[in-house]
Amino acid sequence: MSTVHHGTEDLLRELAPQVLGVLVRRYGAFDTCEDAVQEALLAAALQWPGGGVPDNPRGWLVTVASRRLIDQVRGEAARRRREEALALATPQSALVGHAADERPAADRDDSLALLFLCCHPALSPAGRIALTLRAVGGLTTAQIAAAFLVPEATMAQRISRAKQTVRGAGEPLALPEGADRAERLREVRHVLYLVFNEGYTTTGGTGLTAPEPSTEAIRLTRLLHRLVPDDAETAGLLALMLLTDARRPARTGPDGELVPLAEQDRGRWDQALVAEGTALISRVLPRGEAGPYQIQAAVAAVHDEAARAEDTDWPQILALYDLLGQFGPNPVVALNRAVAVGMVHGPAAGLDALADPAADKRMARHHRLLATRAHFLAMLGETGPAAEAYREAARHTADGPERRYLTARAHRLEHPV
Numbered sequence: 001m002s003t004v005h006h007g008t009e010d011l012l013r014e015l016a017p018q019v020l021g022v023l024v025r026r027y028g029a030f031d032t033c034e035d036a037v038q039e040a041l042l043a044a045a046l047q048w049p050g051g052g053v054p055d056n057p058r059g060w061l062v063t064v065a066s067r068r069l070i071d072q073v074r075g076e077a078a079r080r081r082r083e084e085a086l087a088l089a090t091p092q093s094a095l096v097g098h099a100a101d102e103r104p105a106a107d108r109d110d111s112l113a114l115l116f117l118c119c120h121p122a123l124s125p126a127g128r129i130a131l132t133l134r135a136v137g138g139l140t141t142a143q144i145a146a147a148f149l150v151p152e153a154t155m156a157q158r159i160s161r162a163k164q165t166v167r168g169a170g171e172p173l174a175l176p177e178g179a180d181r182a183e184r185l186r187e188v189r190h191v192l193y194l195v196f197n198e199g200y201t202t203t204g205g206t207g208l209t210a211p212e213p214s215t216e217a218i219r220l221t222r223l224l225h226r227l228v229p230d231d232a233e234t235a236g237l238l239a240l241m242l243l244t245d246a247r248r249p250a251r252t253g254p255d256g257e258l259v260p261l262a263e264q265d266r267g268r269w270d271q272a273l274v275a276e277g278t279a280l281i282s283r284v285l286p287r288g289e290a291g292p293y294q295i296q297a298a299v300a301a302v303h304d305e306a307a308r309a310e311d312t313d314w315p316q317i318l319a320l321y322d323l324l325g326q327f328g329p330n331p332v333v334a335l336n337r338a339v340a341v342g343m344v345h346g347p348a349a350g351l352d353a354l355a356d357p358a359a360d361k362r363m364a365r366h367h368r369l370l371a372t373r374a375h376f377l378a379m380l381g382e383t384g385p386a387a388e389a390y391r392e393a394a395r396h397t398a399d400g401p402e403r404r405y406l407t408a409r410a411h412r413l414e415h416p417v
Contacts, residue, residue, distance in 0.1 A: 008048050011057060012041050013219070016138030019061045021110025023069065024173045030117065031163035032069060034135050040065035041138060111136065112227040113173050115220075118162075119187040122169050127162035128191045134159055136223075137216050147213045148198065185228065189237050189293065192221050196241050200248070214245060232284040236294030239284075242277030243300035246270040258405040262309040274304045295324045299336075314343040331356075331363035339372055347379035367397035371406055378413060387413040 016037060023033040040061045054060040118132040133139045133147075145155035176184050196217035221238045228234050250264035259265075281297040290298075299320050306312040321337035324330075334357040342350020354373055357363045374389035390410035394403045 008045070008053065011053065012044055012061075013138040013216075015058050015061055016041060017111040017114045017136040017223075018058055018109050019065055020135055021114050021173065022062050023065055024114070024117075025110055026066075027069065028172075029167070030173075031167050032072065033065075034163060036065040036069035036072065037061070038134075038140070039068045110173055111223060113175050115188045115224065115227075116176060116181075116184045117166060117171065117173060119184060119191050120166055120169055120171065121184075121187070122165050123162055125191070125194065126158060127165065128187070129195055130155060130158045131162040131166070132188075132191050132220070133195065133213075133216065137220060139216065185231065185234070188224060189221075189234060192217050192224065193237060193293075195220075196244075200244060214241070214248075217241060218245060232287050233291040233293050235280055235284040236291060236297045239277040239281040239297035240293055240300055242273045242280070243297060243304050246273035246277065246304060252401065256401060258401040260405075261303065264309075266307065269304065277301065278305065290323075292324060292327050295320055299324075312343075314340055318344050329360075331360035334360075335363060335366075335369055335372065342372075342376055342379075347376040350376045351380075365396055367393040367402065367406070370396060371409075374406075374409070383413045383416075387411075 019040065020034060020037045023037060024030050027033055043064055044057070044061060048054075048057075114136055115132065118135050119128045123131065129148075130144055133144050134141065139147075141156050141159060142152050144159075145152040148155070175181060196214045198213050200214045218238070218241050221234070221241055225231075225234050225238050246269050247261070247264065249270065250266065250268040251259055253259050277297065278301050281294065281301055285294055285298065299317055302313050302317050302320070318337065318340035321333060321340050324333050325337060335354070338350055338353035338357060341353040351373065354369065354376075357369055363369050370389050370393035374386045374393060377383075377386035377389060387410040390406050390413070394406035394410070397403050397406070
């Protein structure tokens with residue numbers, strides 16, 4: 001859909017889960033329905049820019065996708081029984097009685113059920129992400145592959161395996177109940193959080209940010225928030241994304257170099273996103289016991305509300321990380337807490353606090369922990385060990401701008417002006 005005008009592309013992504021929900025509810029066969037919807041989206045991408053958007057674009061897509069689905073099944077002689085079952089399940093009026101632009105009054109939005117289905121427990125985290133972006137986000141396989149820096153063939157295999165797993169699970173398109181619903185909603189939030197993080201700080205390559213995945217994560221989280229408006233953690237996740245993404249314009253310099261938070265030009269932050277995120281987290285925090293996403297959003301709000309880095313309320317941030325740590329061991333939270341300890345109680349205390357995340361093998365050689373140790377050592381005047389720690393951090397990151405930044409910090413310590 002790269003050739004489509006932005007307005008049309010946005011509309012197609014908004015309608016993609018609604019159309020897929022209609023087809024899956026009507027016909028079952030998630031994998032076949034998803035292929036048919038992708039064909040309909042492609043047809044719209046080619047026809048709408050020149051011929052205009054139909055009066056009822058969702059109806060147009062449902063009709064075209066239904067016809068593609070029927071054509072596909074009829075064209076496979078080996079699946080004759082499946083065709084018969086599909087024909088019995090298909091109201092004749094759905095095939096011949098409605099014009100493409102007619103609005104079907106009974107069609108409902110199954111986007112939330114579709115999100116739950118794409119985050120099925122049987123899927124791997126990578127499969128959940130890929131399937132969510134394809135089925136709910138309306139992205140093509142090529143777009144998803146480009147966003148995650150993998151070959152298109154690799155992503156196609158990943159999506160195919162995910163669809164086969166969902167099909168094999170035989171779960172209907174329906175909202176789970178009780179504890180299962182809460183757990184699946186937690187998985188949906190986690191998938192969207194992973195997508196956002198991948199876009200905000202890429203896992204590899206030459207660029208620091210990849211706006212498309214994080215933008216799509218925000219769009220889908222807005223959708224989820226609209227579908228479950230009373231869920232405080234979903235609101236907290238959206239607030240966290242908005243408050244974090246607001247800093248994007250200031251995260252890189254003119255040549256693409258990394259600019260750390262303390263050195264960013266805060267006048268370049270997106271104040272509209274800051275205001276929206278702050279208002280959102282301010283509404284949900286007083287409702288009751290806060291969850292991890294709400295607390296992380298509160299931390300982001302404290303950072304974003306400081307006019308200057310030196311105005312940051314670090315004691316409040318430390319208190320928030322202490323609260324976040326109560327949800328269970330997490331080396332990333334422990335690392336962030338160590339930073340806050342160092343800012344409140346001094347670099348020596350910060351170095352001592354690094355012992356907790358360093359004890360976790362997942363974090364022991366992580367470039368962020370090594371860079372934090374280097375920063376505290378430099379604050380204590382230990383320039384030699386600090387420079388070596390920066391260089392070691394640079395060796396442990398795959399991100400080009402981060403590696404150049406860390407190497408430059410080491411060079412400045414070794415060769416002061």
